Amino acid sequence: MNLHVRIVTPHTTARPSKLAGLEDLTGAFPGLRLSHVGLDAGPVSVEGSFDEALCAPGVVQRCIEAAREGVDQIVIDCMGDPGLEAARESVSTCVLGSCETTLHVAAMLGHKFSVLTVLERVRNLLERRALVYGLRDKLASVHAVDVPVLEIGVDEVALTRALFERAKVAIEQDHADTIVLGCTGFLGLSQRLSSALREAGYAVPVLDPLRTALATAVSLGSLGLTHSPQAFPSASFGKPIRGFASLAQLLSQGAQRT
Amino acid sequence: MNLHVRIVTPHTTARPSKLAGLEDLTGAFPGLRLSHVGLDAGPVSVEGSFDEALCAPGVVQRCIEAAREGVDQIVIDCMGDPGLEAARESVSTCVLGSCETTLHVAAMLGHKFSVLTVLERVRNLLERRALVYGLRDKLASVHAVDVPVLEIGVDEVALTRALFERAKVAIEQDHADTIVLGCTGFLGLSQRLSSALREAGYAVPVLDPLRTALATAVSLGSLGLTHSPQAFPSASFGKPIRGFASLAQLLSQGAQRT
């Protein structure tokens, strides 16, 4: 099965290493082709609702472009799933959010999961997402390591230690049995955290959200499944749009949704 | 008490009659000044998540402008509350959503309310909002009259009749005891619907969302209350933004959140 999955990173910071960190997945699925794009307009990182509002139009545009290019699946590379519903209304190509997908996969593996994220300020955002996805009762807790997205790479040893400490609290106090990394910027840390926890006697899966969403995209691709058009009715592209020039031009070239 | 409430209509269609329909409120509160603005960029009407994604940046911009002008309260004039959380992260001035406010007021008046809205396609959007606002169990049902926003004024008699029919189903089958008009474009119809229902023997309050949000804004203004800064932590405006020129310029002039 040949499958082209597009990763849409919903901010304007260049991240050259993203595909490099996913070689195990492309190794596992020989027919899998990954490509990824960032945004032209929007914030440099997504750490709240303001940032999400500014990146959602760009996410929609990138999804329409991907659909035009004939991409098979699209993954939004952020735990807040910014623009997810709007993008799903805009294209027939299957769009997955890293958060929605990963929380449901985590829910399959145990009774309760905890999410370990960057900043305390995104707690509410993540809790709202869990609520909307129907998973409130599977969410044991949200914990933050107090490291902004743009500083994730500064000291990975300290960061892993901080994640380990929060995971311990989640397991022992909140009765979590599964750990979800709550930021797609944590790519590459799940193995380290998993090892540290195993060494300390904690036998819990650790889910990396981008990797989980990509593997799920492959799985859905093999099943021929996409998000439900009934659940996300096609946006009425006939209505005029002011501003958003490049997006409007894209839309003028014809419908993406059937 | 002098209070200036700004109505932010999150689309680009001019609606000259909005303030005209609210004279009863300004009559009731002599110190109340209403002003309203639309958007420069975005859709002509808001009927789904795609539309919401395109209007949210403009809503944020209008709220920052209102805060600069010293407005006391801001009301977002749409039942999807687009941009609500982002705007709350952006200004200290109290921002209210028509949906959130009206659903909670409806919840105070009875046991279960139903929402009567424009199109079947916004059902999920409204149900998600009720869920996020903690009111899932107070929502009896959502019904649509199958009239797009831009055609609301075409035949108000037929529209009122359609609303009446949906209200009857909501009351008799879904056990709703309170009716919420599910589109701020229905302004002016609540009285008619209320009369029609009363004549038919149904004694239920009918809430107009824009009017309810404005009266609540007055009430909160008198109490000196605003949305919780703890719940909506200030956006980090120090981070660079690409695109969104006029919004970025506004932000470069200094923080709006304390």
Next chain:
Amino acid sequence: MNLHVRIVTPHTTARPSKLAGLEDLTGAFPGLRLSHVGLDAGPVSVEGSFDEALCAPGVVQRCIEAAREGVDQIVIDCMGDPGLEAARESVSTCVLGSCETTLHVAAMLGHKFSVLTVLERVRNLLERRALVYGLRDKLASVHAVDVPVLEIGVDEVALTRALFERAKVAIEQDHADTIVLGCTGFLGLSQRLSSALREAGYAVPVLDPLRTALATAVSLGSLGLTHSPQAFPSASFGKPIRGFASLAQLLSQGAQRT
């Protein structure tokens, strides 16, 4: 708008200072007239279900009297909302409970609120109210300061300090972002608590329940809204009542509900 709001204090202790503490509200709304009454029969304070059972008949009587007098809105001055449903069945005049109203307003302002109340023994009562009002998932926690209602005025400095300590726990441990004072006897303390929290770096709204209910009564008055007759069907006053002489006499003078 001229509006007469009657405050019904559901106990038999005289509290001369109540209206004095509400001058800011009457100042804010020049057409607002406040009046308040206590009960002839019942407990000296309301701190549990036994007290509520003894004050509910008196609350109903006071509401019928208020409706007879042509009062526009009625507010029950107690966080347990004793007699609320019974009163709503008895009069067409809008009756609001301090608890129901304030919890919904708190829910509009943030994600989760905590209630700070007098005695541990009313925890269950308040939790049940939140549950019945559909707000269980918005309630972060209930904390008590261990001060009986009748001793609230004894040492306001110590009381404010105790409220501050409980608020800190609510914010830091229970993730509350909005604080509700859980007794209408705390009137006058919200400003103090709010200042103390702000000085300590906690940016959370603090809601005084009586004040919030009164401002909401004004708001509902301007909208012409009342509690739903469908939700609270008129009591069948034709049925004979034994005992409750003054209430029975009132009822014999004709129906208050339409």
Next chain:
Amino acid sequence: MNLHVRIVTPHTTARPSKLAGLEDLTGAFPGLRLSHVGLDAGPVSVEGSFDEALCAPGVVQRCIEAAREGVDQIVIDCMGDPGLEAARESVSTCVLGSCETTLHVAAMLGHKFSVLTVLERVRNLLERRALVYGLRDKLASVHAVDVPVLEIGVDEVALTRALFERAKVAIEQDHADTIVLGCTGFLGLSQRLSSALREAGYAVPVLDPLRTALATAVSLGSLGLTHSPQAFPSASFGKPIRGFASLAQLLSQGAQRT
């Protein structure tokens, strides 16, 4: 085991036949003694929150009297459980509500139960009780036969037929598998309804609330269990009470709660 259970009927209508209809229970438990009392003050029947407010003080008084007399268990003979929490705060003797007890027993026997009651107007009251008792998700539906309490005995054949029709809807449309009679005035009808359903091919238990509460009282008596004092802290009888002369006099004779 000798056990004296007091039935407190929370209204002022004399019902001479009550004990007569319970002879099967006293036959089943030779040591069981039943006694029952009505109220001196209150409504003639309980069909709403107004009625409940007027009967609750009398229920409390009857429970204190029963405790004085050394009764072992008390059952409140009404599906609204009026005064239940207040009575539990007032006496150490175990007080059971017909509604709370019967809904939990129904929940033990199947997946979902429906409640068939007298009038549509008590639907909200019963739904609130199910919610407060933690059983919202076990309640399939509430249906009313539109017969006031005082007319239950007028035409038992028609009433049974009406209950049968509602039960059919509950089973076939609402997926109820257990039927709860939603009024203690239906005493004697459970057998008839059960037979009619069985003949029609519906194999569902039919619970009579008074009978179920009494049998549960026997069961709890044999276990030495009572309602939790921690959950229902003792009312502070030291506080003065105005009015309610006979109740106040009772209280002046000493505490009933340990």
Next chain:
Amino acid sequence: MNLHVRIVTPHTTARPSKLAGLEDLTGAFPGLRLSHVGLDAGPVSVEGSFDEALCAPGVVQRCIEAAREGVDQIVIDCMGDPGLEAARESVSTCVLGSCETTLHVAAMLGHKFSVLTVLERVRNLLERRALVYGLRDKLASVHAVDVPVLEIGVDEVALTRALFERAKVAIEQDHADTIVLGCTGFLGLSQRLSSALREAGYAVPVLDPLRTALATAVSLGSLGLTHSPQAFPSASFGKPIRGFASLAQLLSQGAQRT
């Protein structure tokens, strides 16, 4: 009323003292006859889902045998209720689970209960049971004393102390007001724990699950109630079964369900 209740202990360890510890119940109900059986095949104790899978077929067999013998009620003697649903599909005789029955009785007595059990490893199992029984919101917490089932009798003084410590945490931190012993092997400890708590000032009922289920069986027997055949449709015994020789032979002798 003569009633024969069969206790089915779902493991293969002989426990001669079981009936000896229940003499108070047979004393309370002169017509009550208790009998009990263990299993021929299965684990020596039930401490997880693996154990439950191995004992469920034996539980079903014992229930069919009991029905053949004309037993009136059956109680499964384990807090995981292994085989409960399967047994109910297999016989018309009323089958009760110790867990389901006791949690509902606990729910009648207070606002929230905690379950004190043997090993941390059964936490999820008990939480799932509470969820399935509709009681998630009444369950304050689960605590374990870290004593395997087969070591319960080793040091009852230490065990009671451990239960007391967990009960204290449940009451003070989790706001439990009712305590459920979370293993039927704790038979005989409820009185001790109850006394210890009372002496320490904690006024909470302590429920022994086997005793509670048996007393409820008596109560249901007097009411003529059984589990709902509609909820647990008869297993289709016509289908061939491979293996399970003695069970298959039993089934070949004719249907037990009507």
Next chain:
Amino acid sequence: MNLHVRIVTPHTTARPSKLAGLEDLTGAFPGLRLSHVGLDAGPVSVEGSFDEALCAPGVVQRCIEAAREGVDQIVIDCMGDPGLEAARESVSTCVLGSCETTLHVAAMLGHKFSVLTVLERVRNLLERRALVYGLRDKLASVHAVDVPVLEIGVDEVALTRALFERAKVAIEQDHADTIVLGCTGFLGLSQRLSSALREAGYAVPVLDPLRTALATAVSLGSLGLTHSPQAFPSASFGKPIRGFASLAQLLSQGAQRT
């Protein structure tokens, strides 16, 4: 990536065609090897809790055998997920249930799904599974086509028509936007049903549970994830087991869980 997934069909009926119907999956993943086994002991089909109780021990045995053989992933081929938790306690190899996996994947694709199953009698079983998996609020409804498992192949045209009719009701009345086939015996029907719905204008994904579970097993395999050992603590195989000879012998050969 080479991956061996074992399908465990939890009954004793031979089904030679199973792998034949999955060639698209093995075609999509060249490294994927599927194998499948049935049971030696148990029922001929699984249509209720009795059947589940009889097949669970066999499922556990087959999972231990698969782990011994070095299989990479195990999928239980039944919508009731019989033996899932017990199997997870028994092996380190990842065990997936067709129901749990498919419901979570369905939840990723839309707002609400309905399950279309064989017989009305499994409704409760499926609803309980959805509840336990945390997905109660995503489940719009369960509908049955009234065809026993062993008759699925008798008339596939009539069966597809029946599924289509139930799907229409689910979409139009229950607001489902995603359809889950509620029996793994429906293998091969999802495409037909999907086509029929699309032709009739219903744009909803249709999920085949076995296929969905297998594709998810591949996805989890590529991620190196397994069910959480913390959530499903290892069964204590040291305890003696009576009966279940072949299973006991397997266990005597050493632990499968680390």
